[in-house]
Amino acid sequence: MIALEVDIAAKTFLAEGRASHTAIRDMRFTVDHGEFACLVGPSGAGKTSLLNIIAGLDPDYDGVVRVNADADRLCYMFQSPRLLPWRTVAQNVELVMREDGAREAALRLIDEVGLTKFADAFPGQISLGMQRRAALARAFAFRPSILLMDEPFVSLDESAADGLRSLLADLWRSRGCTVLFVTHDTREAVRLATRIIVFTGPPARVAHDIPVRLSTEERADAAAIEAFRARNLALRQAVAQPSNGEIRVESGLV
């Protein structure tokens, strides 16, 4: 069953009243309920523009976005943590919850992401990796129907990023929401996704759609991930490059 349907004819940015830069052109894809879809594309290909449109932050585009889920629980985890610096970690998580007993539920999630000791710390007092954990706890505290994620683990060292990836995989498995995860890192995509949507750009549009059927053990195994990439991603790019002639952009993927 389809949870999210994206059909964007064009997203154009204006400069001094004239169309100056087309970020997205003819981008069409759907995401099923419970799916973990990774959108993989090079940096600067219009990924953030796309997520801003889907999240409803940018109404100025040409096309349709349909949400066949609880639209009030469509959540967006930004690239930077965007925690309120004047509220503690626990308060930041608690603030997005509307239920009774929010405090206890917030503390449980904080415990799940391993921040119990820092629940009463302000975001400025903890590391970026911990801030990202807090942002992850906040996103799941919101009980999202659909969770959009914009490269939420960039600029972390590999071990911190990988810790966050396992955490996200666990939370997604136990909470069962639909995830649309944007990244430029194909290893990260194979590690997490049930499906990879490769896009080129700018302007962004879909090039390939690849299901990922790997077990949890295989996802934890770097060699299995490399093998999957070699089999599916590198090959498809080699085929795709001559046909659409966008070698410059696609080479950013490998």
Next chain:
Amino acid sequence: MSSRAGAASTTAADGARRAAWFAGSLVALWAVWSLAAYFADPRYLPSPAAVFAAIGAGVATGDLPYHVGITLLRVAASFLIAMFIGSAIGILMGRWSRFNLFFDSWLTLFLNLPALVTIILCYIWFGLYEAAAITAVALNKIPNVAVTMREGARALSADYSQMARVYRFGRWRTFRHVTLPQLAPFFAAATRSGLALVWKIVLVVELLGRSNGVGFQLYLYFQQFDVTNILAYAIAFIAVVQAIELFILQPWERSVNRWRR
């Protein structure tokens, strides 16, 4: 841990040194004043001892606390009105460019209007009433608050308001947890400069058209050429203002700024 302890002891030593300098400079001021008073005609410059005796006498009769209290009430009333209206105007101007374009010239006009003109006009238009006095003081302060809060509203982060939208904060939660904390430093700045201005204007308002308060008393003692009591009221007033700064404003600012490292 050791470095933190080291830092704490440095701050403690710093604090002790500052306190010593502060006390020393006050003693020096007292000495210079006493010396000058010794050579001067006591009608023109009484000794500090005489002035503090006058403060004691004023407190004993209850006159001084009464007039200082009345003045404080006027300061509080006009300050609160000015902060409320000034913040509303400033935030609207900062968030809404058309509103800003329209009212910018008005703001410039009121910023440059001498306080005395506002006071006289208020008394002429509304009569020598309490409401006129408080309105006059508030009107003098509103433009300053508006200018400061406009800067604050312009500096609001788009990132946080996007976050608040995504998490469906709604108006009230956004205002309380996202907007207000960002405006707090500007609010503190407006409060500081606001109080400093309001004190002084309230005295003028009292001098021109009220029959109590510190301003009225100063006028009375001016007529009687009583320099001792003029200085007594001035010093009592400075003490009250400093106490408010020390025991209300500074603790409030510290608690608001706790999250900054």
